[in-house]
Amino acid sequence: MTEQQPYRVVTRHPGFELRRYPPCLVAEVQVEGTFEQAARDGFRPLAAYVGGANRPRDASVNAAREAGPQTIAMTAPYLQEEADRPGCWLLRLVLPAACAPDTLPEPTDPRVRTRQVPAQLAAAVRFRGRWTARAFDRRATALGRAVTAAGLRPTDAVRYARFDPPWKPWFLRHNEVVLPVAE
Numbered sequence: 001m002t003e004q005q006p007y008r009v010v011t012r013h014p015g016f017e018l019r020r021y022p023p024c025l026v027a028e029v030q031v032e033g034t035f036e037q038a039a040r041d042g043f044r045p046l047a048a049y050v051g052g053a054n055r056p057r058d059a060s061v062n063a064a065r066e067a068g069p070q071t072i073a074m075t076a077p078y079l080q081e082e083a084d085r086p087g088c089w090l091l092r093l094v095l096p097a098a099c100a101p102d103t104l105p106e107p108t109d110p111r112v113r114t115r116q117v118p119a120q121l122a123a124a125v126r127f128r129g130r131w132t133a134r135a136f137d138r139r140a141t142a143l144g145r146a147v148t149a150a151g152l153r154p155t156d157a158v159r160y161a162r163f164d165p166p167w168k169p170w171f172l173r174h175n176e177v178v179l180p181v182a183e
Helices: 035-051 061-067 133-149
Strands: 008-013 016-021 024-032 078-082 088-094 113-117 120-128 159-162 174-180
Touching: 016 133, 024 035, 035 078, 035 088, 035 133, 120 133, 133 174
Parallel strands: none
Antiparallel strands: 008 016, 016 120, 024 088, 024 113, 078 088, 078 159, 120 174, 159 174
16 A cells, blocks of 8 residues: 555535644756646656655765665655746655654755755645646635635645556546645
């Protein structure tokens, strides 16, 4: 079973559930392109990183040669959110809970970076289906309206979460739209 990003449901509202996410470590890459193309292009370097395209952090050259690359278990979800300008996307893999910032290996690909994401309160909605911009945008719009109607205030960009591999039939795929909100 693939490890999934943990959270605790705080309350349920019409159209979404309010969740508390603990801090987590992520590997991320910034990619330009359409929604669908960015998701494909961003996954390759992230998958390579967890697959061993890395080196021990702050190790001497000799120790790094002896230790070699480290494989990291694949987790879910694979996250996508719009970056600082249109057509630019941040793609992230949430790393296993057992990973620690001081022992996490460094990526060998300069496009990949690792960082700690702070704890967060967020509204989320699940759905099954295709990974298209239209499918995610429709749900993101509905989630934004439901969050506002519940008296909550969004604080950050909406993120799109894919939980399944691409070979899983589209009608069985578990997806989510997640919108951070103010405490």
